[in-house]
Amino acid sequence: MISDKAKEQIDAWIKKYPEGRQSSAVMEALKIVQAENANSLSAEAIQAVADYLDMPRIAVQEVATFYENYNHKPAGKHTIRICHNISCMLNGADNLIDYLEQKLGIRTGEVTKDGLINVKKVECLGACVGAPMFQIGDKYYENLTEKKIDEILATLK
Ligand code: FES
Incomplete structure (x- = not known):
């Protein structure tokens, strides 16, 4: 193991x-x-x-x-932990979550068919100044927009 x-x-x-x-x-x-x-x-x-x-x-x-950084059911190779707490919510996190779900064809908590990505909604990750934001692995991605999300998703292999 x-x-x-x-x-x-x-x-x-x-x-x-x-x-x-x-x-x-x-x-x-x-x-x-x-x-x-x-x-x-x-x-x-x-x-x-x-x-x-x-x-x-x-x-x-x-x-x-x-802690939110552990998965307890089958997860994708990459887990996107998107913050939906107050600063991120006020800066459009809900719309970005909808966008991510639409773009990936999954709901939060699910894994893409190719097993590459799963998305989790999490509480504040302490990067409120860069809201809206998400985390993939050890890296934070801040001031997210739909365009930025497209660019980030394109890098995930
Ligand atoms: S509210 Fe999103 S990082 Fe703090």
């Missing part, structure tokens, strides 16, 4: 914390394991992270279900 390469990456995060505090790496570990499991965290993946970090499964489950 966790490849040797992923274990190396997780170990690098574990080393950033005091000995015995490997649980502090749980968010990064979940991110790494999700990335190598079709962008989704199954119950088995969560258990594997718990075992690797020597944590109770429920503690890992709590983290994995609290």
Whole structure:
């Protein structure tokens, strides 16, 4: 469930914390394991992270279900996390969500037929000054317009 390469990456995060505090790496570990499991965290993946970090499964489950950056059902290769909180909403997020759904032929929460993209509506991502915005992977895209969205989607392979 966790490849040797992923274990190396997780170990690098574990080393950033005091000995015995490997649980502090749980968010990064979940991110790494999700990335190598079709962008989704199954119950088995969560258990594997718990075992690797020597944590109770429920503690890992709590983290994995609290934050929006983890997927718990089949997801696309790329997850677009579009903010629909107040600043983004006031700057047209709802229209952009409609546009994304129309352009991709899916509703939020669904995956494109080719398995490339899924869209999630999320709360404030702390980039209100660049509203409306969304996140793909570790990158923020701000001051979105329909034209910008077209350009960004064209880069997703
Ligand atoms: S309201 Fe959208 S980033 Fe803050």
